[in-house]
Amino acid sequence: MEKHTNANLVTSENDRFIALSSKGSKFDFQSKPNGSFKYKNQLFDFKVTHAEDGFTYIELNGQKYAVELVSVNQNKYEVLINSITYVFTVETPFSLKRKDLLKKQAPQSKVESIPAPMPGKILDVLVEEGAAVNEGDALLVLEAMKMQNEITSHIKGKVKKIFIKKGENVMKDDVMIEIERN
Amino acid sequence: MTQIKSLLIANRGEIAVRIIATAKKMGIKVFAIKTLKEPNEMYLQLADEVIEFPAQNDEVPEFLDVENIIILAKENKVDAIHPGYGFLSENPYFAKRCEEEKIIFIGPSADAIYKMGNKTIAKQIATKHNIPLLKGSYGNVKSYSEAEEIAENIGYPVILKAASGGGGRGMRIVEHKSDMQKMFRLATSEAEKAFNDASVFIEKYVRNPRHIEFQILGDKLGNVIHLGERECSIQRKHQKLMEEAPSSALTPQLREIMGNEAVKIAKAVNYYSAGTVEFLLDANNNFFFMEMNTRIQVEHPVTEMVTGVDLIEWQIRIANGERISYAQKDIKICGWAIECRINAEDVQSNFSPCLGTIQKISIPRSKNVRVDTGVREGSEITPYFDSMIAKLIVYGETRQKAIQTSLTALSKFKIKGLKTTIPFCKAVLHNKAFKQGRINTSFIQKDLDLLYYQEENEELLAAAFAVFSHVNELRNDQESQLDYEKGKALNPWLLNKRIKSL
């Protein structure tokens, strides 16, 4: 008799991995010790090659695409294939279950951050701290590649904090403004 | 007749490379300008001579610095300057300065640039010559209240445009009165930033028109011909993304009528060199003169492909004072050409620029495929210049064949290190409406469900690659990799001292 454990836990050999895309699609793979993978109960072998031309290719049933691993953060993988980015978290059955569970439980976060969508310069800040904003209201003007882009709020709420000033440069993903949901 | 033996390119990137190609063919010595912003670019390697741009002036970007460029040209005793597109190409002052310094400006006269560059004057000339125009302010609008008044008169929607603009900057569509104030502010400040001139004008906005432009070639002897049209309706925020020649919308009759109007307006300003007359074409085949671009265009290769005329060569020959050897009837449009602009932009996040280094690039090469590019492995896409990586121009006997060959070429075009607009081009080429030639400037908003095309099983393979990488990561962390013994087997000298100092 064993102690009761029923989570199918992660190991690198012979196990189930679910690639969960940021858009919600799921791909369920069975990893085999010999390096091949089963998908939807069909054994299929895909080949990854680092070719001499400097590109990495992934090949399956004659389809062959150049692929790049853009970033890895824990179990989160950003894959670039044919110039399209796919973001997956690689989950085990348990971690996937946990994820669904927490999603159901978690209250919507009260404070929403507005990150810079691209690197650029702040041309104008159109709101002040404490100001009420509606969905779609312009918050600031960001100039990138000589184009001015209005950054708008995607929620209704109150401006909690402004982290940037007019004339400042921002990098991609820098948090510029925080908005508190109403 | 002067003979140009050397020329300075006051530009960079792919257009510099393009000009060098023709100049070399003609035996002209090419000087290129090196800037600190991209000191190792391809165009510099191809040029005969590289001139370093003098000490940096932070205020004015290098290729907009009229006086310094003139000094460089004089110091190096070049016969002519080719401005390419953008930068100083449509700056009448620059053309005039060249003239004053006895340097041949490869382009039209300063006067023609001025008249066509100032949209108000251009419209007046068009009116005088009975060329169809859109209703509008016929002049600069000073305040937003004035803008509102005019808009009431001609009816919404209207469009605000920078008086000295181009390329979509300083341009805003106003659908309702309530948006006017905000849009007016954005348009003027953007115009100010981009062109150093905040003035804007108003025009009636035509919904879903096609953007049709005619390539013009005129010589200094007064001969003007047109080389047919280009269709540039695939635009996003007034930025052209794909172009083709000819247009599926034009019948030979309409082509002749519009071509004649284009020639007429060029003649009205004694135009010489290459130029482009832009029209809007509505669903009922009414066309309206928009503006004339007094330079070589980004999309000029599609015209070259279907006419067999080297436009850069003719710019230079005309600058030399030569007579155009073609009559209008000699110009035959043969087959179809499509250009895909491959920009370093992230189609998945609103075409935001993708800065970075091109780690690897693999360019398709085959019959009927031309790639104009200024980058190579190691090139950097910087925020200083536009995000264009390359132009893929494909020729086919029919439009259908050109589309097919474009798709094949795009699938072979590989770039590592950056995201590009290739998936967007694929999405357009696969689109049913596009295939049928049913396009207009709202195509991207209305007809394109997804801005990018996903190849078959692409997401599955990406997912498989993520899992593959994950399993690799897990294996990397495994015990088999760790060698504990080596960490324990210390040199006695060290171990003894280590123990002693405890």
Add this chain to the structure above:
Amino acid sequence: MDVNGKLFKRYTSRYESYLKQYSRENTEKQHAKGKLTAIERIELLFDQGTFEEIDAFMTAAETNFGKSTKAFGDGVITGFGNISGRLAFVYAQDFTVMGGSLGAAHAAKIIKMQDMALKMGAPIIGLIDSGGARIQEGVASLAGYSGIFRRNVEASGVIPQISVIMGPAAGGAVYSPALTDFIFMTAKTSYMFVTGPDVVKQVLNEDVSFEDLGGASTHSKKSGVADFVFEDEENTILGLKRLLSYFPSNNLENPPFVLTDDTADRIEERLRDIVPDDANKAYDVRDVIKLIVDNGRFMEVAENFAANIVVCFARLAGQSIGIIANQPKVLAGTLDINSSIKAARFIRFCDSFNIPIITLEDVPGFLPGIDQEHAGIIRHGAKLLYAYADSTVPKITVILRKSYGGAYCVMNSKNLGGDFNFAWPSAEIAVMGPDGAVAILYRKELAESKDPAKLKKELAAKYREEIANPYIADEKGYIDEVIDPAYTRVKLIRALKALENKHVLTPQRKHGNIPL
């Protein structure tokens, strides 16, 4: 012995009743919170089949407060096994048994593990998921905590101690993790605080959620308490195993080696282009690290806290190293209170466990500001200085770009005790940056000038040319060598090889007096 006999029966029936505690029901209750059970965590952590449990049957002493229930193991599973082939001790609090609350027996079990780990010179890992002190047991449970704390301190710097927070840790319980070397937290299901939201509400009348007060995100970004945060428990434990692979078992050993296919003579030309020519432009120093270390792999500590300094573990030619790098991308890479403390603590750890320290320097100075001065940047900056100077492991510095003033001294300068000090040609070493220096040196000339901005620019360029470069330092021996960035990896590996048997005899003393 007869397996069907009475003696053996008693043994098996006892075991069966113990197993009942790990019922499907209890397991699923824990799973329903998005958490694994203690035994599942242990299975994940140890190599398959190597875990041995100790004191499984220990129970709480009788108490007279009626409400006490008894359970085998008293809410904690303790034992030992192999992690990636190496001995380690563990205690895993079991929330499914009496809420994982800490009573005297529970504490005694943990203490036994701490004592054993210290005797054996093996790492100890605490998997924390506990409701806190067991109220029924009163002072006995507090005494238990105290015993644990004392042993945490005793083992500090002798064996690696790591705490993994996988559920609540509240009140005094938080101090055991705080005394250990690294704290891991699992996002969304773990939290740590000294006084909980209820008390905060009572005392200050402020509403705050568990997550905001002491969740993983708060502790990784704001307080700096959590060194690593992972999205789920499986990844948390994988991360823990990965971290352990950089450490030796104790302070006498050297860290394990990792066989690598990344060659020691890899020349990396991309390093030449990574630092922008414009001294005011930012870049991500992690890109530099990636290009230098084995296979581009490194493990960053506290990446979201005091991000103006990057500290991470990595390997060079298979050897574990600790890297401290100024991050020009954040606050221009200046040193402030938090970054000084973060780096200082990291250095102390590396020094304790024979992990060489590599410093990648691009620092314009200390962060100026009233709040910094008033909060004691002097005291806290001194910690970093002390940690560097006090450490005796091999220490190598590479100056990538800026190295100005006091910050130059702090970041392992030659005279502070750097074994090898390299500089890239882009290095600017001086008392202060060009703008500041010119303003002081040419105050009069600038005041009299017709075009002071232009003159200032010219003078700054001259200053850069003549003073703010690596060559003066090189000629005076403060820099051992100005190196081609492409050869950084090669140079570092050779330097490390030369320092392999480095040892410094420190003066005899009880301990130094670090400016805590």
